[in-house]
Amino acid sequence: xxxxxxxxxxxxxxxxxxxxxxxxxxxxxxxxxxxxxxxxxxxxxxxxxxxxxxxxxxxxxxxxxxxxxxxxxxxxxxxxxxxxxxxxxxxxxxxxxxxxxxxxxxxxxxxxxxxxxxxxxx
Amino acid sequence: xxxxxxxxxxxxxxxxxxxxxxxxxxxxxxxxxxxxxxxxxxxxxxxxxxxxxxxxxxxxxxxxxxxxxxxxxxxxxxxxxxxxxxxxxxxxxxxxxxxxxxxxxxxxxxxxxxxxxxxxxxxxxxxxxxxxxxxxxxxxxxxxxxxxxxxxxxxxxxxxxxxxxxxxxxxxxxxxxxxxxxxxxxxxxxxxxxxxxxxxxxxxxxxxxxxxxxxxxxxxxxxxxxxxxxxxxxxxxxxxxxxxxxxxxxxxxxxxxxxxxxxxxxxxxxxxxxxxxxxxxxxxxxxxxxxxxxxxxxxxxxxxxxxxx
Numbered sequence: 001x002x003x004x005x006x007x008x009x010x011x012x013x014x015x016x017x018x019x020x021x022x023x024x025x026x027x028x029x030x031x032x033x034x035x036x037x038x039x040x041x042x043x044x045x046x047x048x049x050x051x052x053x054x055x056x057x058x059x060x061x062x063x064x065x066x067x068x069x070x071x072x073x074x075x076x077x078x079x080x081x082x083x084x085x086x087x088x089x090x091x092x093x094x095x096x097x098x099x100x101x102x103x104x105x106x107x108x109x110x111x112x113x114x115x116x117x118x119x120x121x122x
Numbered sequence: 123x124x125x126x127x128x129x130x131x132x133x134x135x136x137x138x139x140x141x142x143x144x145x146x147x148x149x150x151x152x153x154x155x156x157x158x159x160x161x162x163x164x165x166x167x168x169x170x171x172x173x174x175x176x177x178x179x180x181x182x183x184x185x186x187x188x189x190x191x192x193x194x195x196x197x198x199x200x201x202x203x204x205x206x207x208x209x210x211x212x213x214x215x216x217x218x219x220x221x222x223x224x225x226x227x228x229x230x231x232x233x234x235x236x237x238x239x240x241x242x243x244x245x246x247x248x249x250x251x252x253x254x255x256x257x258x259x260x261x262x263x264x265x266x267x268x269x270x271x272x273x274x275x276x277x278x279x280x281x282x283x284x285x286x287x288x289x290x291x292x293x294x295x296x297x298x299x300x301x302x303x304x305x306x307x308x309x310x311x312x313x314x315x316x317x318x319x320x321x322x323x324x325x326x327x328x329x330x331x332x333x334x335x336x337x338x339x340x341x342x343x344x345x346x347x348x349x350x351x352x353x354x355x356x357x358x359x360x361x362x363x364x365x366x367x368x369x370x371x372x373x374x375x376x377x378x379x380x381x382x383x384x385x386x387x388x389x390x391x392x393x394x395x396x397x398x399x400x401x402x403x404x405x406x407x408x409x410x411x412x413x414x415x416x417x418x419x420x421x422x423x424x425x426x427x428x429x430x431x
Contacts, residue, residue: 003224003225004223005223006212006222009131010208010223013132013208014135018204018349025180025183025348028181029185058264069271070267070271070274073271073275077278
């Protein structure tokens with residue numbers, strides 16, 4: 001585990017550096033605040049409506065699909081390392097796994113989930 | 123031991139930040155040359171001092187905390203983004219001597235930190251409580267996670283070839299032939315993914331000036347903005363270095379007789395080459411449309427990669 005020391009130190013150094021830089025800016029500059037400056041930027045208009053508004057369900061869908069497929073990649077990684085050792089049986093298992101995923105992928109493609117222009121087909 | 127590691131870490135972070143500073147200058151000068159104009163050339167020799175004055179200016183600007191923002195999140199988001207852009211460097215072998223921490227799961231670590239990078243942007247867009255920031259962050263996050271998928275698959279394929287997830291082993295495997303030659307289709311997709319992952323042109327939709335003004339960081343001024351900016355360019359350098367490590371033989375010399383030169387030099391040269399390509403692409407290509415971008419990422423890249431595998 002000792003090799004992870006570098007990672008931990010790296011996290012600490014980067015965090016401290018970021019905080020110090022942010023803090024230094026608040027100390028070095030003069031602040032003259034007014035109401036207009038403190039409201040959300042909307043091209044010079046007074047803000048209308050809420051920023052917490054409904055957004056395109058497509059973004060949500062992409063995130064869900066990403067979760068599934070990223071997990072798939074994570075499952076493939078052990079095979080990538082031990083695959084040579086596991087021989088033909090390992091390869092067959094991998095191809096089966098991939099086949100199931102490809103079926104899922106084709107299904108979502110056919111459903112139009114990957115078509116950004118027509119979320120109404122869902 | 124800890125002190126030694128600390129020195130090592132600082133010896134990576136400080137040059138990296140300097141590199142970021144000069145990369146901004148290089149980008150402006152190179153793009154200027156490509157578009158037949160000058161670029162910044164007044165301060166120092168040929169504009170060499172320009173990045174430092176830029177940094178100083180940003181330091182002296184007025185930091186603004188929007189009244190509607192979620193303030194703790196708003197302040198931590200740039201720090202988190204900065205952190206994730208730096209932390210991935212821990213496992214990269216930047217010289218022949220190896221990395222700060224030579225992890226057996228080095229490439230996994232790189233992918234993991236890359237995924238974490240999304241959180242900083244998500245936080246910034248959400249905490250700003252501004253429409254432009256929110257839309258920019260939605261786009262940015264959807265784009266980044268979409269292209270992380272092909273990225274993961276590419277790294278996986280190289281791991282199959284090298285039979286290891288360790289960066290050092292990966293580089294050693296390329297001692298005789300760079301992965302770019304046998305795996306060139308992967309290399310092409312990898313470059314596209316890098317461009318999308320770092321939100322660079324032609325995939326810089328999250329910050330499309332004409333429609334979203336600046337994307338997720340629109341509410342940030344002063345150092346908050348600077349931290350996002352540094353993180354973006356540090357990510358660019360990170361991606362270039364990873365490209366050199368994965369496909370261009372990393373610290374290895376291109377010819378065996380040239381191996382008396384240090385590995386760090388070769389890595390730097392290769393990284394610079396890739397960085398130059400990034401700038402070149404930005405100066406050359408127009409921006410993609412968002413639906414085209416997502417379709418490209420999900421269908422073309424994913425299918426091509428699954429077949430490759």
